[in-house]
Amino acid sequence: MKEYRNDFPILGRKIYEKYPLVYLDNAATTQKPRQVVEAMTEEYYNVNANVHRGVHFLSQQATDLMESSRETVRRFLNAGSTSEIIFTRGTTESINLVAQSFGEKFMREGDEVIISEMEHHSNIVSWQLLQARLGISLRVIPITDDGQLRLDVLEKLFTGRTRLVSVAHVSNVLGTVNPVAEVIRISHAHDVPVLVDGAQSTPHFAVDVREMDCDFFAFSGHKVYGPTGVGVLYGKERWLEQMPPYMGGGEMIKTVSFERTTFNDLPYKFEAGTPDYVATTGLARALDYVSAIGMDRIAAHERDLTQYAMQRLQTVEGMKIFGPADNRDAVVSFQVGDIHHLDMGTLLDRLGIAIRTGHHCAEPLMRRLGVEGTCRASFALYNTREEVDALVEGIERVRKMF
Ligand code: C6P
Numbered sequence: 097m098k099e100y101r102n103d104f105p106i107l108g109r110k111i112y113e114k115y116p117l118v119y120l121d122n123a124a125t126t127q128k129p130r131q132v133v134e135a136m137t138e139e140y141y142n143v144n145a146n147v148h149r150g151v152h153f154l155s156q157q158a159t160d161l162m163e164s165s166r167e168t169v170r171r172f173l174n175a176g177s178t179s180e181i182i183f184t185r186g187t188t189e190s191i192n193l194v195a196q197s198f199g200e201k202f203m204r205e206g207d208e209v210i211i212s213e214m215e216h217h218s219n220i221v222s223w224q225l226l227q228a229r230l231g232i233s234l235r236v237i238p239i240t241d242d243g244q245l246r247l248d249v250l251e252k253l254f255t256g257r258t259r260l261v262s263v264a265h266v267s268n269v270l271g272t273v274n275p276v277a278e279v280i281r282i283s284h285a286h287d288v289p290v291l292v293d294g295a296q297s298t299p300h301f302a303v304d305v306r307e308m309d310c311d312f313f314a315f316s317g318h319k320v321y322g323p324t325g326v327g328v329l330y331g332k333e334r335w336l337e338q339m340p341p342y343m344g345g346g347e348m349i350k351t352v353s354f355e356r357t358t359f360n361d362l363p364y365k366f367e368a369g370t371p372d373y374v375a376t377t378g379l380a381r382a383l384d385y386v387s388a389i390g391m392d393r394i395a396a397h398e399r400d401l402t403q404y405a406m407q408r409l410q411t412v413e414g415m416k417i418f419g420p421a422d423n424r425d426a427v428v429s430f431q432v433g434d435i436h437h438l439d440m441g442t443l444l445d446r447l448g449i450a451i452r453t454g455h456h457c458a459e460p461l462m463r464r465l466g467v468e469g470t471c472r473a474s475f476a477l478y479n480t481r482e483e484v485d486a487l488v489e490g491i492e493r494v495r496k497m498f
Pocket of ligand 1: 123124125185186187188189216218219264266267268293295296316452456457
């Protein structure tokens with residue numbers, strides 16, 4: 097995969113004018129290939145006009161670009177229709193949209209939402225906001241000590257009041273690839289729809305929402321080599337049709353009077369205001385980029401790299417790795433002896449190595465693991481074994497200092 101590094105100019109940077117950048121914070125955001133940035137620059141320079149509004153040439157062209165990006169996303173997820181593809185600002189907004197809109201339509205006081213112990217805050221707090229508004233409650237799927245969902249307990253969490261299950265496809269801390277197809281099968285057997293948080297799966301392996309049979313699927317553009325500020329909510333048409341708009345404004349209406357407003361068709365009903373139509377182009381080019389390389393090739397490379405990293409890291413004295421031994425994707429959280437994660441992150445940074453430290457927006461999971469935070473290395477298609485070696489050597493240097 098090394099040849100693709102040339103597409104990412106930032107990878108050639110020297111940190112502190114000295115060390116070659118070793119970028120291992122890809123779960124937070126990935127770097128962007130030229131193809132994405134150039135497509136966005138080209139649109140700003142040559143096409144820019146507001147979409148879905150003008151009869152003029154540029155507006156039509158910008159609209160065509162945005163709608164062909166929606167088709168690219170549909171293909172990427174293998175959704176049945178572009179009506180089911182809603183552009184949002186990212187995973188967080190996609191989950192909040194479902195919480196607010198699905199919640200308003202289908203939930204009442206005393207109803208329940210099932211999430212898991214390994215969720216990102218966006219898949220916890222969105223439901224707590226609904227809890228405060230409607231009086232719903234949360235039920236939580238526990239995890240095993242090695243970071244896997246307890247499906248045996250999931251069965252027991254369903255009651256007559258369960259309205260939705262919402263779980264991460266891949267944990268941003270543990271790297272666990274959750275058996276979402278099984279979660280969906282169990283939930284559907286109880287007549288309960290499922291939202292899958294795909295923030296950490298879409299960058300790493302092929303996703304097929306129809307095969308998975310999820311009811312909603314959320315992901316962020318910036319984690320899959322696309323621009324910031326754009327993401328996607330996939331929803332089955334039969335749910336989206338019944339759900340009320342999430343925000344009011346231009347684009348999401350059919351007619352407006354002071355007495356009565358009627359709403360636009362899907363997916364526009366959920367896209368109030370001027371969308372980031374340049375970012376949607378960037379996202380589509382990013383999805384084209386990974387599709388051209390092949391999601392299966394990316395998955396194989398990253399799994400190999402993750403296994404290599406686990407083996408190499410285990411040779412470090414005092415190393416504790418969180419999460420499962422296999423069945424994990426591109427993320428390794430660890431702690432070395434009693435070296436504070438912030439110290440480790442800061443000192444590795446001085447060697448040009450970028451990792452993430454802290455609670456990773458998953459405080460309840462930190463509590464379950466019995467730690468305040470961890471160090472986290474996360475991989476992308478452009479990372480190499482040499483970079484893993486640099487990480488391990490860096491950790492050894494820090495350990496010796498302590
Ligand atoms: N996790 C990380 O470093 P946004 O911020 O909307 O693009 O994505 C939110 C989100 C939702 N679910 C999961 C599983 C995630 O990992 C994230 C983002 C980043 O782990 C930033 S906190």
